[in-house]
Amino acid sequence: MNSFWNLLSQSLTVNALPALVASLALLGMSLLHFSRTGPRIREEIILHYRAYTAGCVLRQALWAFLILFWLGGFGQLGYLALVAGGRLAFSWPGSLLAGSIAIAILAGFQFLRHLLHIPAALMMSWPYDIRRLYPLWRRLTVTRLRWLGLALAGGWLGLLVWGLEAADAAARNGLLAALGLWLLPVLMTLEFPALPRRHRRAGKRPNLLLIGCDTLRADRISADYPRNVAPFLKTLAQRGTLFTRCYTPIARTAPSLATLLTGTDPQKHGVVFNFMGDDSTTLPVKALPRILAEHGYHTEAISDWSGSDLGKFSFGFHKTLMPADQWNFRYLLRQGPKELRLFLGLFSHNCLGRWLLPELYYLAGAPLTGQLGRLARKRLSALGRHKQPFCLTLFLGTCHPPFGSEYPYYRFFADPNYRGASLFAMARLTDPMEILRSQQEPREAFDLDQIIDLYDGCVRRFDDEVRAICHHLQRCGLDRDTIVVVFSDHGMELFEHGTWGQGNSAIGEQSNRIPVLIFDPRQPGRGRIDGAVRATDLVPTLLDLIDISPPSHLDGVSLKTVLSGQEPLPELAATFRTGLWLTRHPGMSPSHLAYPDLVELLHIPDRRSGTLAIQPQYRQRIEKARDVAVCRGRWKLVRLALNPHPRYLLFDLETDPGCHEDVSDRHPDIVAALKSYLD
Template structure:
């Protein structure tokens, strides 16, 4: 017979040994994409403001990738890479209208179709726009909810995501959550600004939704109003943009904490693999512009964090930070592999090195076709091709992370080698694309087109 004091002692010893190990088996996947989020503004990545305390806390339970990259600075191609494991030139999906009009070919499997076929329940709640269902993003999801852009839309997105938890039952599930909260116009709610935004800001930037979109105004009006107040040469305005951006990040982090608590209360957290990621970064004047229209690092680098359940296999990996060069294409094969599912042979992404190992010959290809830009990152080197100007730039990221000194003139052999590698990778993507059905046209209704206008992607120059 175990006495009460002996049981307590046993419990104390157990607690001292750390959390219980979770049995191996199917894991729930919660994939959170925060559109337009550059990692250096997250305290998870060393930012000195408390923008992501929840992620900092979660880091002990997972792996943080310090050098993760997108393969495009555009929303649609980047998210489709995340969900297919294929580079943008292979899946062929581009931002709607300004960059073209393509949806996903019908024969390309997605993370949702692959997990769904294997028995996972699937659901998505997104901010629509360039992740609209009509572009193929809904494929494989049993439900695909889209929330209008607008005041604190992110709260509605996280609320709806939490509401999906009741419907999953005992099945393992895949929940995709996407928000434009950190996309422009940066307009976080008032309570989120406390501690981040100077209430006495004296510039001309309008960042209150009631002023950005008064009754009768369109979404595009809000976007135009926001940027018309920005003086690109003003340090005051640049700092204000960053303050608003930081506050928006903290808003997302607070909602993430709430969602984690809801996952705990639902009794599914210990078996949940949470992925936190973005589709691209954002420029705040580093190369003379704003938004995300280049292939410089501020537009390509993304946060990538995997919270791992404490299964026998994964528990030893928790609490690591990896500086391996990885890309968004690597997420899908990793998630399949962690579930013990077959990884399709056609994928261009590779399994993430969760054990902290390095990769030999790691490369990142990125593409912004509307702007005529291509890039290849390889070792310390970054090659940037401006197709229109027929110009190649070469940067040594190890010594010049801000990409300010073009070394193409002094390193012609490196340029030639990287050009050959880039051409080979482009050829590989073209062959893959030819092996799939042609991209059908996207089927966006007027509501969807209105969302895109809100984001500045239709009939605008941003």
């Protein structure tokens, strides 16, 4: 036994050499082509974090060494089995070769798995032209990868079994002990499906299940869209009530989520940008989770990087399962440079990675729909065991740029002959300066048809995940007393009015119009309702549905009687504004009021916390430069912030839903009536 452990210690000592060389190579490449995630920051800010940046890079290099050492250990175990079984003498060159081969094979296999199943995750850290990988990707199939994995595992296990049978008792026991130790991390990464548990809670308030999707356009779950990208949501809309024209006041994630969950406008809850400092994270009004908690509900929120605002602001959730604030410079620095991030990402896309390397597990643009959907189903099974009613909020970045989804969704609607740079996800969105430059470019600079195909694949991915969650709800017996709400924070402009992104244009309906689908199993739904409603109306409606009196500070109104069919939808006036522009975009008039690019706007008020915020001296200037719109009935009035005087545009949404023809000169009385809402 002692001789085996001596051999094992020698082999692991040898194993450290290829692991060290590979980790130093990754570190060297990372320093040579250093990169950061997140928005560009001015150099004087970056200089303050030099020591912290160096610590983050060294931390990732250490993790890379540990993973490489672990990979090489599989080769060492195989080599020791060969030595024990064949009664061979231990050789340092043989041990070194075995470890190096294991590192190359296992890291390569993980790379192939990611290239086929989640190439968008690779793309977020790939430092070269992604098209170099296309010839390799075209040869990959699920079946080929499965057989390759079985062959590798079978060959390695066969060698171990042969060595164990031929080895003496001491060597056999040592090999088994080392094998168990080395397989432990593998076992810790296994994620088992959620088991449905039957539950019934008669006579209690209903549960709430809120499922949100970042950047989900309202038109994609409408019956009018030519592609059937959301079959389950369309079916659910027929059984429930779908508000196709719900307007969010600012088409950015943080302001929109704050409005949806507080029932108040940005002027009241105070969240007007994504980049809000630490002094703005305590909301001055009670949000839905806090109100529910006061009435006996247990509240939880689950999200990926796109919904980190749910944990940043004081919404009052009892429990949150999500990353730290996405707009925190320290957090972004911990994600490290591309080469190290690329390697570590191959092994952190699992539950163990969520625990040890959360900043890489929650990397922006890396698809997590399946993992978080499975986690939500597990929480539903757990929450349903208690008599206490619950509110579970799941917010997914499935449809957010760069529109990368898991296999086979990124190929669901795409042209099979497409070979451009956006094959896996929208190109030029992996580097801060690329994002800034791409906002300035016209439609012709993009493979727009492919980008739309990718986006529709993302919508289909979200639709399938909602289907799985609702079916799990049914198997748990919770479907009869759980109100399901599907919503979005904002939509997405795809050059309908000269630009792409969120919140860049108040003229079109693509950004500020969001879908809100409410399914209450206790009553028949109303199907599709096309009249205008506001994001502020969601909280009072839900509170009314569960018999909790809405607080007086809410800006929205309850639509309970509309859902039940007792009253028609009232004619509501919905106002909204453009968001924070990253830079001037092609759809902007040369005379439009403007402000500096994002690089100049950002600062870090408290460098100990690292939270990014807009500099105070620019806030009033940003507010003045926002375009504003109001929708009431069939009419929409837009005020463009031009210099020296604003310009007003009027659109008839019944005859011109795309808002392309200004009819303000034909209806001056309507313009005058709607101006009061904007002024």
